[in-house]
Amino acid sequence: MNERLAVHLDFGGGTPPRRMGRLGRDPARRAIAFEWDEAFAAAPLPVSPLRAGRYRELLRPDAGRGATLPGLFEDSLPDGWGRLLLDREMAERGVDPAELGDLARLAYVGRHGMGALTYQPELATAPDDAVDLAWFEDVIPRVEDAAAVDELARLRTLAGGSQGARPKLVALIDEGNTRQRDHRGAPGGGWRAVLVKGRGSSDPKGSVEGEIAYGAAMRAAGIRTTPMLPLAGARECFLATDRFDRVGDRRLHTATVAGLLDTGMVHGSIDYLAIVKLARVVTRSAEDVEEVFRRAVFNARAFNRDDHVRNHAFLMDAAGTWRLAPAYDVTFSAGPGGEHSTAIAGEGRRPGRAAFARLAQAAGLKPRRRDAVVDAVDAALAQWPRLADEHDVPRALASRVASAIDAARRWE
Ligand SMILES: Nc1ncnc2c1ncn2[C@@H]1O[C@H](COP(=O)(O)OP(=O)(O)OP(=O)(O)O)[C@@H](O)[C@H]1O
Numbered sequence: 001m002n003e004r005l006a007v008h009l010d011f012g013g014g015t016p017p018r019r020m021g022r023l024g025r026d027p028a029r030r031a032i033a034f035e036w037d038e039a040f041a042a043a044p045l046p047v048s049p050l051r052a053g054r055y056r057e058l059l060r061p062d063a064g065r066g067a068t069l070p071g072l073f074e075d076s077l078p079d080g081w082g083r084l085l086l087d088r089e090m091a092e093r094g095v096d097p098a099e100l101g102d103l104a105r106l107a108y109v110g111r112h113g114m115g116a117l118t119y120q121p122e123l124a125t126a127p128d129d130a131v132d133l134a135w136f137e138d139v140i141p142r143v144e145d146a147a148a149v150d151e152l153a154r155l156r157t158l159a160g161g162s163q164g165a166r167p168k169l170v171a172l173i174d175e176g177n178t179r180q181r182d183h184r185g186a187p188g189g190g191w192r193a194v195l196v197k198g199r200g201s202s203d204p205k206g207s208v209e210g211e212i213a214y215g216a217a218m219r220a221a222g223i224r225t226t227p228m229l230p231l232a233g234a235r236e237c238f239l240a241t242d243r244f245d246r247v248g249d250r251r252l253h254t255a256t257v258a259g260l261l262d263t264g265m266v267h268g269s270i271d272y273l274a275i276v277k278l279a280r281v282v283t284r285s286a287e288d289v290e291e292v293f294r295r296a297v298f299n300a301r302a303f304n305r306d307d308h309v310r311n312h313a314f315l316m317d318a319a320g321t322w323r324l325a326p327a328y329d330v331t332f333s334a335g336p337g338g339e340h341s342t343a344i345a346g347e348g349r350r351p352g353r354a355a356f357a358r359l360a361q362a363a364g365l366k367p368r369r370r371d372a373v374v375d376a377v378d379a380a381l382a383q384w385p386r387l388a389d390e391h392d393v394p395r396a397l398a399s400r401v402a403s404a405i406d407a408a409r410r411w412e
């Protein structure tokens, strides 16, 4: 395994990737450190605006929380599904996954991960061919114990360094949304980049349809999302959504709240107050700050409690300008211990108007504006029965959601 990885920022669009520096073992400590390239340090882009401002020094992981990588690069590491695939593949190849360090994991991500960061030299990837959703559906239940090593390698390649627990792949899809091909090919000619996600093994039937209906409710509430559509498998439905880190042949640098604040995947330590502040400092956009507030209200009212630090992201373009990414992974979910992963101004269990008022104040919203946002969210969610019906959410799930929405609206 290579002891060093070159890291580039690749914004695509025909512009050559820009070398940012290299990751390697930190001789002073038993960890990995990042050394900035001199040319980059002389004219840097704010890739990690809160944690990396001194480009003449090594960027090190936060030893205090036992991190092994700086948060900036942790965002490139697959977790959940992607990690499972690599671990399973390595086990099949006779390599102990516990021996596989972060540098190797990033080398498997290579040039085709999420966002614009690339890692080289990259380790083996499967050949580029068509994406077969029927095969994907068939292999998902076999991943734990009955998939062949070449299938696992193919799945890992298709996952493209994406994160999250549910089975997923990234692909290019044609204009008619009927054909998909390998995500590593060139987009254009009507092909665009999508993320395709299936139901998790512990999710209720219809949860994919539920997420698509939640998308419609969010847009009705004025929240930005990428277009979402259902793709039929042989047995179940998959969610396909346009990738926000790929725009035509261009790529955007992507960082989650976990990456920007270098928190790791901790639950319960981050509040929407911190995300409001982050949006203000990083984007300097009043619109994005208000959008964070709107999403917090929506998540409270719609019981999206799995709103953890990797489920909120920001995007940076080639000019170094940051914006809040569209909302994603918004579904009906109980959350850890029945609470929001991200508390709303201190309230994780029953957030209502009092918590919204504290958050709105921190977001600099006047009471009238704050109330208009809450009313817009409530009005959108009042349409839930119709939206659920339109998007084929099974009756049982739709009515559980309806009761939850009803209950949440009464919290003070
Ligand atoms: N539209 C999108 N464009 C680009 N990247 C996306 C998009 N939606 C999600 N992602 C990225 O893919 C990851 C996985 O997506 P998502 O959170 O929906 O999956 P999940 O498996 O349901 O996650 P979790 O484990 O949090 O429940 C996200 O963390 C985000 O980094």
Ligand SMILES: [Mg+2]
Residues within 6 Å of the ligand: 163, 164, 165, 310, 311, 329
């Ligand atoms: Mg997620």
